[in-house]
Amino acid sequence: MGKCEQCIVRQLNSLKTLTKDELGRLSTCKADRVIKKGEHIFEEGEHLNGVYCVKSGVCKLVKLSPNGKDQIVKLNTSGDLLGQRSTLSNEPANLSAIAVTDMEVCFIPQTEILKAVGDNPNFTVDMFKTLGKSIRESDDLLVNMSQKSMRERLAATLIMLKESYGKEKDGTLSLVLTREEFAGIVGTATESVIRLLSQFNKEKLIHIEGRHISIVDIEKLRRISDGV
Amino acid sequence: MGKCEQCIVRQLNSLKTLTKDELGRLSTCKADRVIKKGEHIFEEGEHLNGVYCVKSGVCKLVKLSPNGKDQIVKLNTSGDLLGQRSTLSNEPANLSAIAVTDMEVCFIPQTEILKAVGDNPNFTVDMFKTLGKSIRESDDLLVNMSQKSMRERLAATLIMLKESYGKEKDGTLSLVLTREEFAGIVGTATESVIRLLSQFNKEKLIHIEGRHISIVDIEKLRRISDGV
DNA sequence: AAACACACATGATAATTGTCATGTTTTTAG
DNA sequence: CTAAAAACATGACAATTATCATGTGTGTTT
Numbered sequence: 040m041g042k043c044e045q046c047i048v049r050q051l052n053s054l055k056t057l058t059k060d061e062l063g064r065l066s067t068c069k070a071d072r073v074i075k076k077g078e079h080i081f082e083e084g085e086h087l088n089g090v091y092c093v094k095s096g097v098c099k100l101v102k103l104s105p106n107g108k109d110q111i112v113k114l115n116t117s118g119d120l121l122g123q124r125s126t127l128s129n130e131p132a133n134l135s136a137i138a139v140t141d142m143e144v145c146f147i148p149q150t151e152i153l154k155a156v157g158d159n160p161n162f163t164v165d166m167f168k169t170l171g172k173s174i175r176e177s178d179d180l181l182v183n184m185s186q187k188s189m190r191e192r193l194a195a196t197l198i199m200l201k202e203s204y205g206k207e208k209d210g211t212l213s214l215v216l217t218r219e220e221f222a223g224i225v226g227t228a229t230e231s232v233i234r235l236l237s238q239f240n241k242e243k244l245i246h247i248e249g250r251h252i253s254i255v256d257i258e259k260l261r262r263i264s265d266g267v
Numbered sequence: 268m269g270k271c272e273q274c275i276v277r278q279l280n281s282l283k284t285l286t287k288d289e290l291g292r293l294s295t296c297k298a299d300r301v302i303k304k305g306e307h308i309f310e311e312g313e314h315l316n317g318v319y320c321v322k323s324g325v326c327k328l329v330k331l332s333p334n335g336k337d338q339i340v341k342l343n344t345s346g347d348l349l350g351q352r353s354t355l356s357n358e359p360a361n362l363s364a365i366a367v368t369d370m371e372v373c374f375i376p377q378t379e380i381l382k383a384v385g386d387n388p389n390f391t392v393d394m395f396k397t398l399g400k401s402i403r404e405s406d407d408l409l410v411n412m413s414q415k416s417m418r419e420r421l422a423a424t425l426i427m428l429k430e431s432y433g434k435e436k437d438g439t440l441s442l443v444l445t446r447e448e449f450a451g452i453v454g455t456a457t458e459s460v461i462r463l464l465s466q467f468n469k470e471k472l473i474h475i476e477g478r479h480i481s482i483v484d485i486e487k488l489r490r491i492s493d494g495v
Numbered sequence: 496a497a498a499c500a501c502a503c504a505t506g507a508t509a510a511t512t513g514t515c516a517t518g519t520t521t522t523t524a525g
Numbered sequence: 526c527t528a529a530a531a532a533c534a535t536g537a538c539a540a541t542t543a544t545c546a547t548g549t550g551t552g553t554t555t
Contacts, residue, residue, distance in 0.1 A: 102410040110410045128399030133406055156391065163384065163391060170398045171356030177405035178361055182330040182338045184413050185454025189542070218503065226413030228543055233504060249551080250502085417512070445532065456513055461534060477521070477533085496555100503550070513540070520533065525526100 042066045043145075048094050051118025053169055056161035070146040074098075080121065080136040080144065087132055089148040091121040096142030097204070097214055100134040101223065111223040113176075114139070114214075116204070123169065126152050139216070184226060187266065192225040193235050195264035197245065201254050211251040270294045271373075276322050279346025281397055284389035298374040302326075308349065308364040308372065315360055317376045319349040324370030325432070325442055328362040329451065339451040341404075342367070342442075344432070351397065354380050367444070412454060415494065420453040421463050423492035425473065429482050439479040 043062045049055055057065070072091075074080055080098060081087055093115055100113040100121075112134055115121055125132045126149050155162045183192065197212075204214035218236070222229045236252070239245045244260050246253045254260065271294045277283055285293070300319075302308055308326060309315055321343055328341040328349075340362055343349055353360045354377050383390045411420065425440075432442035444452075449460045464480070467473045472488050474481045482488065 102406070104414060108414060110413055112406050112409060124399045124402050127395040129396075130399060130403070133403045156395075157388060160385060167355040167384075167394070167398070168357075170395070170402065171352045171358065173402050174352050174398065174405060175358070175361045177402060177409060178330070178340050181340060181405060181409050181412060184409060185338055186332060186336060217501095229502090230504085230544080231542060233502095234542095237504080446534095447532075457532090458514080458534085459512060461532095462512095465534080498554090500553080501551085504548080505546100506548105507546085508544085510543070511541080514538085516536085516538105518534080518536105520531105522529100522531070524529080 041071075043069065046094070048092065048118050052092065052120050053162055053165040054092065054120075056159060056165050057155060058159065061155060061159065065147060065151060068148060068151060072144050072146060074138045074142040074144060076138050076141050078138050080138065080142075081132055082135045083132055085132050087122040087125045087149070089146050090123055090126050090152060091136075091144045091146055093117055093119045093121065094143040094145060096144075097139045098136050098142060099139050099220070099223070100136055102133075103135055108228075109223050110226060111220065112180075114203070120169070123166070124173070127156070127166065127170070139214070139220070187264075189225060189227050189231055190235055191264050191266055193221065193232065193239075194244075194260045196221065196224050197239075197252070197254060198257065198260055198264060201257065206253065209251075210246075210253040211248070212253065215250050217250065269299075271297065274322070274373075276320065276346050280320065280348050281390055281393040282320065282348075284387060284393050285383060286387065289383060289387065293375060293379060296376060296379060300372050300374060302366045302370040302372060304366050304369050306366050308366065308370075309360055310363045311360055313360050315350040315353045315377070317374050318351055318354050318380060319364075319372040319374055321345055321347045321349065322371040322373060324372075325367045326364050326370060327367050327448070327451070328364055330361075331363055336456075337451050338454060339448065340408075342431070348397070351394070352401070355384070355394065355398070367442070367448070415492075417453060417455050417459055418463055419492050419494055421449065421460065421467075422472075422488045424449065424452050425467075425480070425482060426485065426488055426492060429485065434481065437479075438474075438481040439476070440481065443478050445478065 043049060043054070043066045044059065074096070080091060083103065095117055097114060097116045098121070099111045100115065102110045102112060104110065115136075121136055121144070122132060124130075156166065183195065187195070200212050200214055204212065207213055218232045219229045221232045221236070225232065236245070236247060240247045244256045246255050271277060271282070271290045272287065302324070308319060311331065323345055325342055325344045326349070327339045328343065330338045330340060332338065349364055349372070350360060384394065411423065415423070428440050428442055428444070432440065435441055446460045446464070447457045449464070450457045453460065464473070464475060468475045472482075472484045474483055
């Protein structure tokens with residue numbers, strides 16, 4: 040059970056604005072949790088009563104669909120705070136959070152967050168910025184989803200994976216997703232993703248080795264994603 | 268130039284949490300503005316330096332596309348605050364706001380908003396709630412856009428228009444949109460909207476008289492929008 | 496190591512949606 | 526009131542995407 044004061048991850052989110060005293064109190068009341076790939080962190084409709092600070096690993100925020108076509112709204116990783124919206128506006132979660140890789144997270148109770156909002160104007164301002172960023176990203180994503188073709192969206196997704204999560208020594212994308220997860224991100228059927236990926240492979244834009252994909256021609260992918 | 272203290276619209280948004288003193292100061296520094304149908308209130312990329320409180324009329328928040336296929340992200344009406352996100356996080360607007368009907372709006376400078384955030388915790392909390400609601404709505408919309416068919420989305424849009432803006436004495440929807448605007452909301456080509464609307468008309472779900480549409484069978488529309 | 500589940504792959508076909516062309520009607524501006 | 530512009534409408538066709546069926550690989554569990 041590490042101390043928040045020494046946690047590097049904190050520098051990546053609004054918690055960086057907290058004072059030493061505030062961090063000290065946080066250290067005593069936070070709860071560490073290890074989550075295995077595939078496990079649910081929380082589910083749609085649940086009252087969270089706090090936020091999860093992601094120390095390591097990646098999770099997906101998903102709207103589960105009765106027909107199995109789950110839509111992935113967002114991927115979260117080290118430094119991200121999960122459940123900010125619900126905690127600040129005191130509403131149930133509207134999305135489920137599921138681990139895509141093994142994860143370590145810290146749970147911070149709602150009371151602490153609300154206290155920080157009351158006491159520390161810097162924290163409040165930073166929260167506004169984070170929420171604002173979230174809205175802007177959602178709007179942009181909405182426009183992309185409704186104006187771009189599958190091919191364009193899949194190209195954009197591959198680029199995003201490279202830029203957000205990087206690649207391994209062998210050149211393959213570090214974040215490994217199933218075809219079904221790709222389908223959940225771009226909002227299509229798994230078969231369509233499979234076809235489009237192997238088409239990209241044939242066009243020498245990417246190289247596929249099972250679930251491990253490396254990007255060969257990122258410039259061309261960028262042009263595709265921009266609809267040129 | 269009315270006074271904020273007596274403005275009913277204020278009760279509909281975060282300004283309802285302001286004290287008498289704060290409202291008094293607002294009255295002296297706000298700027299009234301009349302906007303004609305089709306006029307731009309602000310544009311993507313612009314620095315707003317404040318929020319617009321909508322007194323009357325309706326506007327659309329749009330992402331303009333070079334090919335003319337503009338995506339309508341949101342409709343705003345009486346009581347809504349435009350530019351909240353940009354003002355609070357001090358970023359340029361990511362969407363353009365265009366009047367769909369004639370409007371009256373009040374411009375409130377950013378300094379006043381930030382002062383209220385610093386002085387009045389109730390205002391801050393309400394702002395968090397509003398931003399949170401905005402994120403939730405964006406996420407829901409995203410899922411709808413990527414999982415529903417055009418037919419389902421158009422049905423949902425018609426229901427939304429009825430529920431949010433009501434109908435005239437003759438039964439037609441109060442908010443009159445062009446087919447192009449419908450297309451911008453559901454994210455499709457204008458021709459597709461025209462075809463789907465006249466199909467709904469044939470199926471006796473709606474009644475079309477030029478731009479004036481009345482809903483005949485809302486239950487059936489609801490079932491369509493739910494994908495049943 | 497065998498068996499089982501799951502992910503990946505591909506073909507055939509249907510359904511949906513987009514595009515282009517063209518004509519009519521309605522609105523708006525002078 | 527009339528001319529021009531914008532919005533509406535429809536047909537024909539192409540492109541995209543979904544669905545269903547079926548088979549192969551891959552990894553996981555016992």
